[in-house]
Amino acid sequence: MDPITNPYAPGAGSQPPELAGRAEVLERTRVTLARVLQGRPAKSFMLVGLRGVGKTVLLNRIFEIAEEAGYRAALVETPEGKSLPEVLLPSLRRILLQLDTKEKVNEVVKRSLMILKGFAKTLKITVGDFDIGLGIEPSEGVADSGDLEADLPDLFEAVGRAARARGTAVALIIDEVQYVAEKEFSALIMAVHRLSQRQLPVVVIGAGLPQLVGLAGKSKSYAERLFDYPQIGALATEDAVAALVEPARREGVAYDTDAVAEAVRMTNGYPYFLQEWGYHSWNAASGSPISKDDVKIATQSALSSLDESFFRVRFDRLTPREKAYLFAMAGLGPGPHRSGDIAARLEVAVESIAPVRSSLIKKGMVFSPAHGDTAFTVPMFDEYLSRQQRLS
Ligand SMILES: Nc1ncnc2c1ncn2[C@@H]1O[C@H](COP(=O)(O)OP(=O)(O)O)[C@@H](O)[C@H]1O
Numbered sequence: 571m572d573p574i575t576n577p578y579a580p581g582a583g584s585q586p587p588e589l590a591g592r593a594e595v596l597e598r599t600r601v602t603l604a605r606v607l608q609g610r611p612a613k614s615f616m617l618v619g620l621r622g623v624g625k626t627v628l629l630n631r632i633f634e635i636a637e638e639a640g641y642r643a644a645l646v647e648t649p650e651g652k653s654l655p656e657v658l659l660p661s662l663r664r665i666l667l668q669l670d671t672k673e674k675v676n677e678v679v680k681r682s683l684m685i686l687k688g689f690a691k692t693l694k695i696t697v698g699d700f701d702i703g704l705g706i707e708p709s710e711g712v713a714d715s716g717d718l719e720a721d722l723p724d725l726f727e728a729v730g731r732a733a734r735a736r737g738t739a740v741a742l743i744i745d746e747v748q749y750v751a752e753k754e755f756s757a758l759i760m761a762v763h764r765l766s767q768r769q770l771p772v773v774v775i776g777a778g779l780p781q782l783v784g785l786a787g788k789s790k791s792y793a794e795r796l797f798d799y800p801q802i803g804a805l806a807t808e809d810a811v812a813a814l815v816e817p818a819r820r821e822g823v824a825y826d827t828d829a830v831a832e833a834v835r836m837t838n839g840y841p842y843f844l845q846e847w848g849y850h851s852w853n854a855a856s857g858s859p860i861s862k863d864d865v866k867i868a869t870q871s872a873l874s875s876l877d878e879s880f881f882r883v884r885f886d887r888l889t890p891r892e893k894a895y896l897f898a899m900a901g902l903g904p905g906p907h908r909s910g911d912i913a914a915r916l917e918v919a920v921e922s923i924a925p926v927r928s929s930l931i932k933k934g935m936v937f938s939p940a941h942g943d944t945a946f947t948v949p950m951f952d953e954y955l956s957r958q959q960r961l962s
C-alpha cells in the first residue's frame with residue numbers, strides 16, 4: 571500500500587498514531603498535576619521500563635498535559651556524561667524569566683533569578699553565555715555552598731516560591747534518569763523532599779531504565795517515600811491489537827484476524843516492535859485487508875530495520891569485553907541470568923568480570939532485577955545478538 575499514507579511511527583521518541591494502553595498513567599498524571607497546582611500533597615513518580623516501551627512518548631504527552639493544566643513545564647533528557655544541573659539550568663532560567671515578564675516586576679521571582687545565578691556561578695556552569703537577565707546580581711548565601719545536596723533544594727525552593735508568587739506551578743520532566751550520577755540523584759531527592767515539606771507547587775516526573783531505582787543509595791528511604799515507580803512494559807494483548815488496528819482503520823484499512831495475531835505474537839506486545847511490524851506490514855500489503863502473509867513478509871524487513879537501528883545504536887559503542895559479556899548472556903537465553911552462569915560460559919572467574927557488568931549497567935545495556943541477576947534492558951536483545959553471531 572501507499573507508503574506515503576503509512577500511519578505507523580517506529581523510532582525512538584516518535585509519537586505513535588495510537589497511544590495504546592496508557593490510560594492509567596495519564597490519569598495518574600492528571601490527578602498529580604491538579605493536586606500540586608492546588609497546593610495539596612502528591613507523590614511524584616518515575617516511569618520505569620525497558621527500552622522501546624514508550625517512556626519518552628509518555629513524557630512528551632505528560633509535558634502537553636502539564637501545559638494544558640496551566641503549568642510552566644520543562645522536558646529535559648540527561649545524556650550520558652552531562653550533569654543534572656547543567657541539563658536543568660537552561661529550562662529553569664527560561665521558566666523564571668517567563669514568570670518575570672508580567673507587567674510589574676515581582677520581587678520573589680527576581681530573588682529566585684538571583685539564586686539561580688548564584689547557583690550557576692558556584693558550579694561554574696556556563697550554558698552558552700549564561701546570561702540570566704540584565705541587572706540581576708547573583709545572591710549570596712543561598713544555593714551557592716558548592717554542595718549540590720544543599721544547593722539544589724535551595725534552588726528548587728526558590729523556583730517553587732516564584733511559581734507560587736505567580737499563581738502557577740512548575741513541572742520538571744526528566745528523561746533517561748538512569749544516567750544521572752548517584753550524587754546528583756540524591757540531590758534531586760533532597761530537592762523534592764524540600765518541595766514537599768514546604769508544599770511548593772513544583773512536580774518532578776522522570777523516566778528511565780530499571781537501574782534508576784538503585785540510584786537512590788543512601789537516600790533510598792526518602793526516594794521511596796517521595797516517588798512512585800510505575801512500571802511501563804509491553805502492552806496487554808487487547809492494547810497491542812488496538813495499537814496496530816486503530817491507525818490503519820483511520821486510513822480505511824483493515825487487518826485479517828490472524829494477521830494481527832501474528833504481529834502481536836512476533837512483537838510480544840512491545841510498542842517499538844508493534845510500530846515496526848505495523849509499518850512494514852502496511853508497505854508489504856497490496857491492499858486492505860492486511861493478511862497474515864503480509865505480516866510474515868514484514869517480519870523480515872522489520873527485523874532488519876530493527877537490527878540496523880534500535881538494537882544497534884548502543885551496541886556499537888561497547889568495548890570488545892562488554893560485547894563478549896552480552897554474547898555470553900545471549901547464549902544462555904532471554905534471561906535474567908546468574909552472574910555465575912555468565913562467568914562460566916566465558917570460562918572466567920565471576921570477580922574478574924564484575925567491572926564489565928558494572929560498566930554495562932552504567933551504559934544502560936543491562937540491569938540487575940535481583941541480587942546477582944543480570945538482564946537485558948532491551949527486549950528480545952538475546953535474539954538480536956544470536957542473529958549477529960550467526961552472521962559473523
Ligand atoms: N502506548 C503505545 N502504543 C503504541 N506505540 C507506542 C506506544 N508507546 C510508544 N510507542 C512507540 O514505541 C516506540 C518507542 O517509544 P519511546 O517512547 O521512544 O520508548 P522508550 O522511551 O521507552 O525507549 C515509538 O516508535 C513509539 O511510537
Ligand SMILES: [Mg+2]
Pocket residue numbers: 582583625626627745
Ligand atoms: Mg526513551
